[in-house]
Amino acid sequence: MADYILELKNISKVFPGVKALDDVSVSIERGTIHGLVGENGAGKSTLIKILAGIYQPSEGRIFMNGKEEHFATPIEARHTGIAVVHQEIKLAEPLTVAENMFLGNVLTDASGLVDWKGMRRRAQEIVNDLGMDIDVNAQVSSLTVAKKQIVEIMHAINANSQVLVMDEPSAVLTDRELEVMFRIVRQLREKGITIIYISHRLDEVFDLCNNVTVLRDGQMIDTLPIEAVNREKLINLMVGREMGQEYPKEKVEIGDTILKVEGLCGGMLKDISFEVKHGEIFGISGLVGAGRTELARAILGIDRIEKGTIEVRGRKVRYHNFRQAIKDGLGLIPEDRKLQGLVQIMTVEKNTTLVALDKVIRSGVINKKLEAEAAQDYVNKLHTMTPSIDTQVQFLSGGNQQKVVISKWLFQNSEILFLDEPTRGIDVGAKAEIYRLMTDMVKTGKTVVMISSEMPELLGMCDRIMVMHEGHKMGELSRDEATQEKIMAMCV
Amino acid sequence: MDTTKRSAKSVIAALAKDWMSVVGIILLLIVFTILSQVKFGEQYFLTWSNFKNILLQTSAIAIVAIGQSILLLGGNFDLSLGRMLCLTSCVGATLMKAENPMPLGIIIILMFVIGLCVGSINGIMVAVIGVPAMIATLGTQYICYGLAKLITQAVPIPKMPSQIAWLGRGYIFGQIPVCAVIMVVLYAIAQFITTKTKVGRNIYAVGGSKEAAFFSGINVKKYHFGTFILGSILSTFGGLVLMSRLNSVAVTNGQNYEFDGVISSIIGGVSLAGGKGRVIGTMFGALFLNILFNGFSQMGIDPFVQDVLKGIVLVLAVTLDVIGNVKKS
Structure with a gap:
């Protein structure tokens, strides 16, 4: 014994x-x-x-x-x-x-x-x-x-x-x-x-x-x-059930370049260049502190850029604040879901409409019915497990909270979405649902830039992966050539 | 079945919390009505003339409290509101009593300009630079009070122009105080804006989480700044109402109004943590306080004891709020 x-x-x-x-x-x-x-x-x-x-x-x-x-x-x-x-x-x-x-x-x-x-x-x-x-x-x-x-x-x-x-x-x-x-x-x-x-x-x-x-x-x-x-x-x-595929990656037609960054410098970022094509899931890998979040912030107008150009849909842009980037069809699902992603004491409904509130406003007044419909619509579409749309998001699990954050940007109908550590602290079942949503996003004409510290999910979901280290771009790997070892070798 | 039961219970609990101040007011009315009957054998408390009194006393404070509760909803507070009222009133009164006074309209505009200056300074310090609201507005509180004393040499200024008498001493149909009507109208507008418009929703979002609001594309600084500006406008206007009602201005005008505004807000269900509560509750909170003190005065309770009681009411209201929050999480 x-x-x-x-x-x-x-x-x-x-x-x-x-x-x-x-x-x-x-x-x-x-x-x-x-x-x-x-x-x-x-x-x-x-x-x-x-x-x-x-x-x-x-x-x-x-x-x-x-x-x-x-x-x-x-x-x-x-x-x-x-x-x-x-x-x-x-x-x-x-x-x-x-x-x-x-x-x-x-x-x-x-x-x-x-x-x-x-x-x-x-x-x-x-x-x-x-x-x-x-x-x-x-x-x-x-x-x-x-x-x-x-x-x-x-x-x-x-x-x-x-x-x-x-x-x-x-x-x-x-x-x-x-x-x-x-x-x-x-x-x-x-x-x-x-x-x-x-x-x-x-x-x-x-x-x-x-x-x-x-x-x-x-x-x-x-x-x-x-x-x-x-x-x-x-x-x-x-x-407790057959999971099917852990990474529901599907073939989506890749279009023209939608986001092009050239020689970007600012803060810790040093001369970063890359292109993302319409319909891609573009991964950014690297250790914590490699400058991945900083890169997203710089592109989105949150942090200052010293040098370099950004083109969105072939047009040169330089956002002076995040709001301009949002108006131009960009969005960010931030790293810290609890603090940055959601107003915890607000309801599922109010969080859903937080970015695109204008869509439910009629003659200057928030239309309760439209707002409730929109929120309920995303709860249904994304299978968000919540007692009701009037529940404060703080009472939802991590995976369901993330779905509300995603709802926010889907309702805004952002075209290019940056997802910063989208599955951190989320359990296996809910992770697969988030991956499924990412696949749905690119299938419906959106483009996803995914920052992650978890290599398996980058390998599983991305069409291309860029590796960063201490503010530098170390290289880029296509889906076929990328392996955990190759990425790791570039990370350090 | 379990869930429906729980939600019914939580609905009742939520209603009780939402209307805590109203329930409190009703209880106070009942208690003081009985006490008055028992003590005097006659009804002095539950009379229209006494209630008019209460409304008169509440109006100015309640108007300033609108600003304070919106600031609280946005995640800030302004300790200078009371003394800002004092400064603008003192400047206004001094100019009104000058030998060759400017037109009254110009003076009133000047009062608002001064209020806006103080509000902007608060807003720039807190919203733009990031000085803690506590320190920034405590500083401007002292500056306002000091300036008010310098300007008036701390001597009360009696007899305000008759053109503004209607504001604080006028009655509609000879019965309803004008200032009480203004108070109710302002609260109705504030309640509408905070609950039905984008501006209001964004104030709640900013107060609920500055970070999450920022990452939703809300201009957090603008909203923080705006609430300080609004606070200063309402505070200056409250000062006008008060100088008209008292028919005089002294450096004690508006004393402690910022705190009374906070207390009224909390009793009315606005959370100190920001992003939670309703502006309309603050009006009932202010009424609750004034009914309480009116009742105590009638019962002959020492006014010095009243400050002690105010403290107890505040501590109780905050404690209940905290217990409520702890239970939920």
């Missing part, structure tokens, strides 16, 4: 009106990396919160090392040996690495004062132990996102940590930063710590995990050794 460090038996969690977890049993083998996957709302977070002592299970029992445990508070869970790294990085930015590592757990000397020296020494030991190059006296705000993530991990684990739970640690990391984190995770496993790893990126699960548990709609679907599944099967288990 396998040696289980942690066993969850028949766990249920009921919230008023919702059964978030329904009779879930999972056993975690000692010394393994155990993947936990499922779509948004599958119950992953609830399960983590029960392990972390934030929620109490309505039913079921938890065994650790064969002994039954009750985690009434996060502190109890921590003392029993469960360390949790939550999705968002929560560090005190102005404090040093060492201070952050001992946050809430400060070492004191004999007289009860803070033992700074001891803390710094201990912190340095932990850092060295992991083979990391981090200055423990550096301010956290000066670190890269990846290093912050590692500080967060070091903060979470302590001397008696036996299980480390990581909730989507990769969401904010680029591929290269990921490598470093994977190394750390593997090292922790060598040191005998068992890891529960939650991620939307299935590649990581295959790279890293020994076993994987699939949750769907609050139920445990299956726990399998990673060798026993492939990507397709895992997705089908998560979604």
